[in-house]
Amino acid sequence: MSVILELDGLQHRYDEHAVLNGIDLRLRGGEFVALIGPNGSGKTTLLHCLAGIQRPSAGRVLIGGHDIVREPLAARRQLGFAVDPARLPPLLSGRECLRLFAGARGAGEIPAATLALAETLGCTAMLDRRIGQYSLGTRQKLAILLGLLGEPPLLVLDEPLNGLDPLSAYALKHHLQRLAAERGVAVLLATHSLDVAERFINRAVLLMDGRLRREWASDELDAIRADPSRSLEQSMVEALADPEPPR
Numbered sequence: 001m002s003v004i005l006e007l008d009g010l011q012h013r014y015d016e017h018a019v020l021n022g023i024d025l026r027l028r029g030g031e032f033v034a035l036i037g038p039n040g041s042g043k044t045t046l047l048h049c050l051a052g053i054q055r056p057s058a059g060r061v062l063i064g065g066h067d068i069v070r071e072p073l074a075a076r077r078q079l080g081f082a083v084d085p086a087r088l089p090p091l092l093s094g095r096e097c098l099r100l101f102a103g104a105r106g107a108g109e110i111p112a113a114t115l116a117l118a119e120t121l122g123c124t125a126m127l128d129r130r131i132g133q134y135s136l137g138t139r140q141k142l143a144i145l146l147g148l149l150g151e152p153p154l155l156v157l158d159e160p161l162n163g164l165d166p167l168s169a170y171a172l173k174h175h176l177q178r179l180a181a182e183r184g185v186a187v188l189l190a191t192h193s194l195d196v197a198e199r200f201i202n203r204a205v206l207l208m209d210g211r212l213r214r215e216w217a218s219d220e221l222d223a224i225r226a227d228p229s230r231s232l233e234q235s236m237v238e239a240l241a242d243p244e245p246p247r
């Protein structure tokens with residue numbers, strides 16, 4: 001599968017505070033990758049640089065070969081990004097919001113796959129209510145539906161399981177896994193849920209002190225899964241205590 005996301009020497013600072021100090025990362029179609037790291041390590045900042053919400057201080061982000069800063073429209077066409085649920089417009093209904101996004105993606109109607117996912121996540125009945133009336137979990141579900149709408153080749157999700165009930169979380173994990181395995185979609189997921197990372201993904205990268213300090217490739221994850229005495233959680237704790245040199 002071809003490379004859909006390329007980060008080269010990505011740096012970001014907030015005034016004097018350097019958060020990302022040179023991130024190199026490539027994602028190919030079909031990969032399901034977890035971005036893990038301690039609180040404040042810069043996961044959200046990295047995803048925001050990737051989505052063009054924050055402008056990198058240095059380095060570049062290419063999505064489908066398009067630079068997110070120089071060619072934002074072409075790059076965003078390849079990207080599905082689940083926005084912060086707190087930023088959804090409270091006066092619109094979920095269905096109105098989905099229609100707007102569908103229009104922006106060049107679809108006349110809300111795609112059937114989106115409505116089917118809404119059904120799977122148990123939020124169809126809420127779609128005609130105003131977003132301002134939604135619970136946290138329902139907002140999160142709408143943000144996910146918007147991010148996945150139109151099945152772009154790269155999906156980027158920041159803690160998408162936050163606030164989801166166990167049934168919905170289970171359905172979403174399997175849905176993402178299927179999109180990667182069967183449809184060749186690349187998924188980058190920032191998460192603290194290491195059990196999810198361990199069971200569903202095929203690569204994990206650890207962000208720490210502004211660098212990607214450790215990577216678990218799919219064969220290492222397979223070995224962890226096969227050995228009941230090992231876990232990604234334990235492996236991450238070890239990596240945090242004694243990180244490998246930055247990649």
Ligand SMILES: Nc1ncnc2c1ncn2[C@@H]1O[C@H](COP(=O)(O)OP(=O)(O)OP(=O)(O)O)[C@@H](O)[C@H]1O
Nearest residue numbers: 014015017019037038039040041042043044045046
């Ligand atoms: N808008 C901002 N202005 C200044 N500093 C910021 C801003 N947003 C984030 N930071 C700082 O950048 C650092 C990285 O934050 P970020 O939210 O990217 O981390 P994170 O890994 O996503 O954290 P968490 O796991 O807690 O969600 C933190 O020190 C944070 O305080």
